[in-house]
Amino acid sequence: MPDSLWSVYLIRCGDGSLYTGIATDVERRFGEHVSQGPKAAKYLRGRLPLEIVYRREIGSRSEASKEELRIKRMGVKGKVALVNGG
Numbered sequence: 001m002p003d004s005l006w007s008v009y010l011i012r013c014g015d016g017s018l019y020t021g022i023a024t025d026v027e028r029r030f031g032e033h034v035s036q037g038p039k040a041a042k043y044l045r046g047r048l049p050l051e052i053v054y055r056r057e058i059g060s061r062s063e064a065s066k067e068e069l070r071i072k073r074m075g076v077k078g079k080v081a082l083v084n085g086g
Contacts, residue, residue, distance in 0.1 A: 004024040004061075005024065005057055005058075005059065006022055006023070006024055006057075006058050006059060006060060006061050006063070006064035007022065007023060007024070007026050007055055007056060007057045007058060007064065008020065008021070008022050008055070008056055008058055008064050008067045008068050008071065009021055009022070009023065009026045009029075009030075009052055009054060009055040009056075010052070010053050010054040010055075010071070010079060010082070010083060011030070011033065011044065011050050011051065011052055011053065012050070012051045012053045012083075013044065013047035013048075013050060014047050014048050014049050014050070015047055017047070018053070018076070018079045018080075018083070019041065019043055019044055020068055020071045020072050020079070021041065021068065022058075022061070022064040022065060022067075022068050026052065026055050030050070030052055033050055034048070034050055036048070053083045054082060054083045
């Protein structure tokens with residue numbers, strides 16, 4: 001059975017910070033974050049409102065994890081440029 005299609009996404013938090021994650025269903029995962037429940041990323045708790053500002057389908061989980069790490073290493077300026085289409 002082939003891997004599900006994985007995506008990488010960035011969320012802008014109410015405090016202006018950016019969170020990077022991966023998921024097979026970005027909308028479902030975003031709902032978990034917004035709910036602030038046990039499945040929400042700890043980083044996002046208490047940082048409402050949340051907004052998806054970037055998403056890209058990648059392919060396998062391995063490829064998505066590598067892209068997530070690359071984005072996390074970009075720093076704030078790189079992430080903002082990515083969100084703005086750069």
